[in-house]
Amino acid sequence: MNRNVFLPETLPELLELATHYPDAVLYAGGTDILVQLRAGTIAPPALICLERITALRFIREQKNHLVIGACTRLTDILESSPVAAHLPVLRKAVRVLGSPLIRHTATIGGNICTASPAGDSLPALTILEAVLELHTSEGARRSPLHEFILGPGRTARRPGEILTAIEIPKPAGFNIHHFEKVGQRSALAISIASFAALLHMSDSGVIEDARLAWGSVGPTIVTSKAAENALIGNRLNHDVLTHAAAIARAAVSPIDDIRASALYRRQVSGNLMLRLSDYRHPATTDTRHIL
Numbered sequence: 001m002n003r004n005v006f007l008p009e010t011l012p013e014l015l016e017l018a019t020h021y022p023d024a025v026l027y028a029g030g031t032d033i034l035v036q037l038r039a040g041t042i043a044p045p046a047l048i049c050l051e052r053i054t055a056l057r058f059i060r061e062q063k064n065h066l067v068i069g070a071c072t073r074l075t076d077i078l079e080s081s082p083v084a085a086h087l088p089v090l091r092k093a094v095r096v097l098g099s100p101l102i103r104h105t106a107t108i109g110g111n112i113c114t115a116s117p118a119g120d121s122l123p124a125l126t127i128l129e130a131v132l133e134l135h136t137s138e139g140a141r142r143s144p145l146h147e148f149i150l151g152p153g154r155t156a157r158r159p160g161e162i163l164t165a166i167e168i169p170k171p172a173g174f175n176i177h178h179f180e181k182v183g184q185r186s187a188l189a190i191s192i193a194s195f196a197a198l199l200h201m202s203d204s205g206v207i208e209d210a211r212l213a214w215g216s217v218g219p220t221i222v223t224s225k226a227a228e229n230a231l232i233g234n235r236l237n238h239d240v241l242t243h244a245a246a247i248a249r250a251a252v253s254p255i256d257d258i259r260a261s262a263l264y265r266r267q268v269s270g271n272l273m274l275r276l277s278d279y280r281h282p283a284t285t286d287t288r289h290i291l
């Protein structure tokens with residue numbers, strides 16, 4: 001098929017192209033898009049490649065936030081000192097996404113806009129309360145991540161709109177950053193279930209605050225206030241975690257697919273919570289989040 005391929009070099013050039021070719025597909029690292037093009041599941045009339053737009057590749061530290069450009073490669077996130085210092089949960093998630101080759105090519109914006117329930121950055125970005133910056137040639141808007149992702153492969157992206165950056169508040173007070181995923185193999189595996197947690201544990205070992213999210217076990221990322229409340233005010237002992245895990249299993253809504261049954265995914269969603277018992281000794285918590 002003949003199709004136009006555009007390689008803009010600046011953001012204004014990109015926005016103009018996106019306005020003129022609303023049916024064009026954006027190509028960042030291409031690790032999702034190429035699979036779809038080769039399988040013939042999409043046949044866009046034009047591709048707009050983002051690789052030359054260096055203005056969308058950055059990690060900036062501000063007083064209370066980190067701002068990550070949408071075309072920032074996952075490898076750059078892994079190597080970033082501000083990310084390691086303030087967002088260990090995101091770093092842990094990115095570290096197990098794909099392979100070194102994939103992480104060297106794939107972008108954070110591509111992981112978000114693919115809107116896969118198995119997107120490994122999404123549980124971490126959800127509990128970090130990430131806000132997306134979106135631009136068209138007409139102007140800009142901001143959207144919380146959880147409002148942007150509508151379902152598998154579906155987002156609230158408007159025609160001609162570009163995700164330009166992700167603003168992530170520094171999560172003050174959370175001294176435990178946890179991410180784990182379960183796949184069919186221990187490396188280069190799409191998640192069957194994943195779990196991200198931010199916990200604030202006091203010096204005496206009591207959980208003062210908790211944010212929890214699961215991936216791959218619902219049409220979008222699953223959160224559960226009830227499971228968070230089951231931890232808050234308690235220690236991470238067997239009874240507390242078993243109770244919270246049961247709440248988590250009731251909160252998720254997994255499906256059967258080629259990778260796992262819904263029943264297995266539901267069970268694993270709870271089991272992943274039980275791992276938090278590794279953090280039950282406060283003396284170890286200030287270093288546990290560091291990779």
Ligand SMILES: Cc1cc2nc3c(=O)[nH]c(=O)nc-3n(C[C@H](O)[C@H](O)[C@H](O)COP(=O)(O)OP(=O)(O)OC[C@H]3O[C@@H](n4cnc5c(N)ncnc54)[C@H](O)[C@@H]3O)c2cc1C
Pocket residue numbers: 025026027028029030031032033034035050070071096097098099102105106107108109110111112113114118119120121157161162163164188189190191
């Ligand atoms: C072998 C292999 C293993 C993988 N393993 C994993 C894994 O373990 N975990 C995981 O989460 N994913 C995995 N993936 C999926 C993929 O690598 C990630 O989702 C990756 O982050 C996509 O980024 P990209 O830059 O390559 O996106 P692209 O393929 O370029 O784009 C993905 C989608 O996002 C849109 N898009 C991209 N950038 C923008 C933007 N700035 N504004 C608006 N829309 C945009 C594109 O139009 C497209 O619809 C794997 C893929 C492969 C091929």
